[in-house]
Each structure stands twice: as structure tokens, then as C-alpha cells.
Amino acid sequence: AQKITQTQPGMFVQEKEAVTLDCTYDTSDPSYGLFWYKQPSSGEMIFLIYQGSYDQQNATEGRYSLNFQKARKSANLVISASQLGDSAMYFCAMRENQGAQKLVFGQGTRLTINP
Amino acid sequence: DTAVSQTPKYLVTQMGNDKSIKCEQNLGHDTMYWYKQDSKKFLKIMFSYNNKELIINETVPNRFSPKSPDKAHLNLHINSLELGDSAVYFCASSRADRGTDTQYFGPGTRLTVL
Numbered sequence: 297a298q299k300i301t302q303t304q305p306g307m308f309v310q311e312k313e314a315v316t317l318d319c320t321y322d323t324s325d326p327s328y329g330l331f332w333y334k335q336p337s338s339g340e341m342i343f344l345i346y347q348g349s350y351d352q353q354n355a356t357e358g359r360y361s362l363n364f365q366k367a368r369k370s371a372n373l374v375i376s377a378s379q380l381g382d383s384a385m386y387f388c389a390m391r392e393n394q395g396a397q398k399l400v401f402g403q404g405t406r407l408t409i410n411p
Numbered sequence: 412d413t414a415v416s417q418t419p420k421y422l423v424t425q426m427g428n429d430k431s432i433k434c435e436q437n438l439g440h441d442t443m444y445w446y447k448q449d450s451k452k453f454l455k456i457m458f459s460y461n462n463k464e465l466i467i468n469e470t471v472p473n474r475f476s477p478k479s480p481d482k483a484h485l486n487l488h489i490n491s492l493e494l495g496d497s498a499v500y501f502c503a504s505s506r507a508d509r510g511t512d513t514q515y516f517g518p519g520t521r522l523t524v525l
Contacts, residue, residue: 329510341516393510401454
């Protein structure tokens with residue numbers, strides 16, 4: 297069964313530093329998608345970045361990049377030059393292309409950026 | 412120009428009442444979803460519809476009934492509300508029903524059952 301694990305309940309980072317949010321996953325499906333979402337205190341779920349299991353290169357979207365290590369089954373989110381507005385909950389999620397085809401979320405990591 | 416919208420944003424009601432949450436997407440997507448986020452922020456899928464057809468129905472009490480009148484709308488009706496139903500409910504949509512399709516979420520509806 298597919299599973300997503302985020303081992304960092306909370307992280308504190310100084311403004312302008314880079315931060316890495318960890319995510320490991322487990323699946324037997326060779327084809328799957330990995331997603332990161334941001335949930336600020338206002339509550340909405342904002343899509344950040346996507347990585348397909350067959351993508352050869354790590355995904356990047358502005359200050360966000362995904363460090364995809366397929367053999368280790370990890371999909372860490374890297375935020376460069378952190379800003380105060382980056383303070384939020386961050387969720388890693390995975391969806392298999394076969395099997396149950398559900399988007400399954402990790403427990404989330406609460407990121408706090410200090411000025 | 413909101414992509415996925417939900418109404419109402421907040422819903423406070425008494426135990427035993429029946430309530431509905433509406434969702435609309437203007438992205439032209441074929442697939443829509445309902446998720447529940449509990450007090451510990453854990454998100455879990457409840458239902459998904461593809462072209463108005465029910466695809467996923469998780470182990471949700473049958474007091475919860477989704478209805479999709481057309482591809483752009485997916486409503487959630489809840490009968491006989493219980494205290495444990497208090498949560499944030501998110502609607503989402505994706506272009507198709509594939510693992511590679513990004514799901515875009517609505518703003519959420521915070522349901523409080525007293």
C-alpha cells in the first residue's frame with residue numbers, strides 16, 4: 297500500500313536561508329506522481345511542485361525545487377532564500393497511476409521562518 | 412476568476428442537522444474530489460468523481476452523500492451531523508483521473524458541529 301512519511305513535525309529557519317523539507321514514500325507501482333502543497337494559516341491548499349516517477353530531472357518552480365531520489369524513495373522539497381511568507385504547513389503527497397489511484401498525504405511539516 | 416470555489420466558507424450547526432457544501436470549478440476539469448482535514452491537519456480523500464461518475468468512495472459513513480449534477484460541480488450533503496464531523500472539508504479538481512494530474516484545491520469549508 298502506498299505511504300507517505302514526513303518526519304519533521306516542525307522546522308525553524310532564519311529568513312534568507314535555504315530549507316529542506318523531508319518526504320519519503322513507499323509504493324510498488326512503477327508509475328506515480330509526487331506533489332508538494334503549502335497550507336498557510338489562512339487555510340487554503342496551494343499546489344507548489346510536481347515530480348513524475350519517470351522524470352529524469354528534478355522539478356523546479358521558482359524558489360522551489362524537488363530533490364527526487366528514486367532509489368531512496370525520497371522527494372524532499374527545497375526552498376531557496378526563504379521568506380517570512382513561506383511560514384506555513386507543507387504537505388507531501390503521492391498518487392499511484394495504478395492501484396487505488398488516491399492522492400495520499402503525509403502528516404505535514406510546520407515551517408516557521410524567523411526574521 | 413476563482414478556479415475552485417466552495418460555499419460556505421464557515422458552517423456552524425447543531426448535532427443532528429443536515430447540511431450541504433457546494434463546490435464549483437471553472438478549470439474545465441473532468442475529475443473532482445472531496446477531502447476531509449481533521450484537527451491534526453491530516454488530509455484524507457473521501458470521494459472522487461470523473462465525468463459525473465463516482466470513482467472513489469472511501470470508508471465514509473453513508474450519512475455523507477456526494478452529488479455531481481455536471482462536471483463542474485460536486486456537492487457534499489451530510490445527514491444527521493455528529494460532533495466528529497467537525498473538520499475542514501476541501502473540494503479539489505484535476506484535468507483527468509491520472510496519477511500525474513495535479514489536483515487544485517478550493518479554499519475549504521470549516522464545519523463546526525455543536
